[in-house]
Amino acid sequence: MTASRDPNRLLDRAGVSGNPDRDQHFLVDDRVLDRLPTHLDDDADRSHVLEVGGGTGALTDRLLATSDRVTVVERDPDLAAFLRREFDAGIEAGRLTVIDGDALEVDLPEDVTASVSNLPYGVSSEITFRLLPLGIPTVLMFQREFAERMAAEPGTSEYGRLSVSASHYADVEVVEPVPPTAFSPPPAVDSAVVRTTPRDPDYEVDDEAFFLRFVKAVFTQRRKTLRNAVRNTAHISGIDDPDAVVAAADETIMSKRAGDLRPDEFAELAGLAAEHGGGVEGG
Template sequence: MSVRAKKHLGQHFLKDESIASKIADSLSFEGYQHVLEIGPGMGVLTKYLLKKDKTIWVVEIDPESIDYLKGHYLHLSDRIINADFLKMDLAAQFNNEPIAIIGNFPYNISSQIVFKSIACRDQIPEFSGMFQKEVALRIAAGPGSKTYGILSVLTQAFYDVEYLFSVPPTVFNPPPRVDSGVIRLVRKKDYQLQVDVAFFFRVVKTAFNQRRKTLRNSLKSLQISDKLKEDVIFAQRPEQLSVEQFLELTKRLEEDGI
């Protein structure tokens, strides 16, 4: 018995055992007991996670995959969660205990998985997984890069990001039309921002919504005072600013009464 890959769920099942093992080894497994795998499919990664001395959970939305996992991983059956990760209440599910996130993520919701994890950052000290390579590079990109944007800044404000390795389409069934990349996020020791987080998100998103314009123009909707707009930082484009500069910009906008 095998599971049929469903296009609407973005399923591409990894079939290379060595890559599954490398992804499982990409977490440190330090500082937490629980590990949550998103979208386990037929359990190629799950198998290697279960060898770790941790409590492994999986969340899967596909009933066919759940039936397969229950039939092949009997000792995991009470830790198979039939749910949409994006709608999960992680605090309630894990009683506010820290958890690590891992998975070969469905590419159609991979960015949303990152944003959800950022929102739950107090509970998620570590995160590792496979993305479409373009998205993985975007998350890891630094300032000055064309791929540097909202996802880069908001992730790197809270996590140190490391691009680990690339994966070709041939190791999947069915093969995707793109290369894949595995990245690891490790929460920063001091990840509490010294600004209003919701406002910081708003500043970053507003700036990059018109990324080719200078900040003086892209942030026009924030009604910045003429005096503050004279600052040299507003002559720059958003992709030129580091995460620290975005935080400093947010702080100065707050002080300007915005």
Template sequence: MAAIDSLPPLRDVIATHELSAKKALGQNFLLDLNLTAKIARQAGNLAGSDVLEIGPGPGGLTRGLLAEGARRVLSIEKDDRCLPVLDEIAAAYPGRFSYIHGDALQVDPLAHLTPPIRVAANLPYNIGTELLIRWLTPPQWPPFWESLTLMFQREVAERITAKPGTNHYGRLAILAQWRADAKIVMDLPPQAFTPPPKVSSAVVHLTALPEPRYPADLKVLERVTAAAFGQRRKMLRASLKSLSPQIEDILNAVGIPPTERAEQVDIEHFCALARALATA
């Protein structure tokens, strides 16, 4: 395996610092530096961007991002066992890498980043979806990030990129694709990780749209999709009746048959429904 920098191979790093992956932290380490560099390349041209990384662990993706030319990388790491490794990376890339020791769900990194900003991470499985939803629902749009390049369990990746009429289509697909272009750009088998997880993984790349694809109030749209997919086997006239006593008339007015089920309705019609309910 070709070296991407002057630092030791990841297996040696893990052995030296006695870094066994912790299930409680959702850790599964990628040890192939060629693979982490390939993931970094999915984030696009990094030369003019700061990159935010969550959960660097032993620093495989961190080193990939730096080797691929990121202007600067800021990582957030909760596991204090990994900090000596990150110090070594900082010494090897002076002025281009720093980290915050803390919980990504509680730390606000924006004061430490300069736009344009991209996010790239092999996300800890136990907080990945929550972080994505936070990044997709900021108070202001467009968000602080230009793109997200994120590793998820394959099933979560399919939920993000699903199309209407498929089993994985639901609230997460609508939220992600309403405000971003989302696509799966890599698949990774369990054997790529140490320890191997029970499921396959995938990298999803999301590019923020300048404005949402269709006009709608976020909170109304979330309320509509929660009701619709909370009872996804029911017809919409039944699953949405709690939102308005005139729900059948409203559905007809925006071009949705009241007998339709949630998974058959595309994002444009969900947004039209949200607008109609907001003014009803």
């Protein structure tokens, strides 16, 4: 099967033109749209693909051409109704489901096998961290700065909480830059496509919620040494006795800054914090 719908004609049929004030930018570049499904790994399971933010269905059309089943979540009720009209044949055939609602609130299908989505940038972080714990491969469009931070390596200026948290769930790779001209209306920023491939981390954490909260806390003081960052952010991490954590940790680690610590070193430090810091039960 091949995609057959022109993205600009879809906009015309839907009677919409995009609204930057509502974080609404429609992807209209045929070449980018055609490539998005191909960024999934060759061995990825395409039997049930989730699309967050269906818009007028330009990407939905491509996903129906390359997947067995597609579920689309669309928060704009008018666009959700348009998708049901435009793709009524796919719905009748049982190959398309349109969920009307906010992707952060609706129940997602339990049997989705991958996600390919052009995310609304204003909530891209929240949606990403709803998708990553599902353990499915994803191809997601982001603001380019966000994409580069998500895939950043330790010791780089882009490396931060987002990098550590994303890499906890998956291998992360920026696979394609996308210019503003690929959208209607063009956003004020460059975009990029990110591929995530789920995998287990090469370290263990006893309390995932605390690990992620601890990473978030120390990165709020990324210019400080970890010795000071742990002490200064106990109100965020929930540690009762940060001095005990500092005393228990290796001096070499405590002398580093958050941006220089590998994810496995964060896991080790979070484990010490949970063991010696107290007050972290309940995540």
